[in-house]
Amino acid sequence: MLLYKHLIIGYIAAFLTTSAFLPQAIKTLKSKDTRGISLVMYSMFCTGVxxxxxxxxxxxxxxIILANFTTFIFSFSILLICFLNLKNKDKRIK
Known part of the structure; x- marks a missing residue:
């Protein structure tokens, strides 16, 4: 019974922490606006995940595999847009 409670807590924690990135990922993918996002933080976070x-x-x-795979996809998509925006900004400056 104790193992079952641990699994439930783990699944709930995984669901909450993973789904927390979905609104930001959707917003960033739609708007392509990453001005308020830290490139260093997302780089470190993606590496950790x-x-x-x-x-x-x-x-x-x-x-652990499913939660972190999903979180990685969400967070990496944001990081990729950050890099693309940075690259495009550099092109506009030159």
């Missing part, structure tokens, strides 16, 4: 994904794969934990 990717390492959590690798860790989940190494220990064969499905919830």
């Amino acid at each position: 990717f390492l959590w994904l690798l860790y989940g794969i190494m220990i064969n934990d499905l919830i």
Whole structure:
């Protein structure tokens, strides 16, 4: 029974932390506006989430794998737009 409660807590935590990125990802994908987003923070975050994904794969934990894969996709899409905007800004300055 105790293991079952741990799983429920893990699934709820994974769902909440993963789905928290969905509104920002949707907003950023629609608007392409990344002016208020820290490139350093998202770079570090994406790297950390990717390492959590690798860790989940190494220990064969499905919830860690799914949650971090999904979070990585959301956060990396925002990071990619940040880089593209930075590249386009540099082109406009030259």
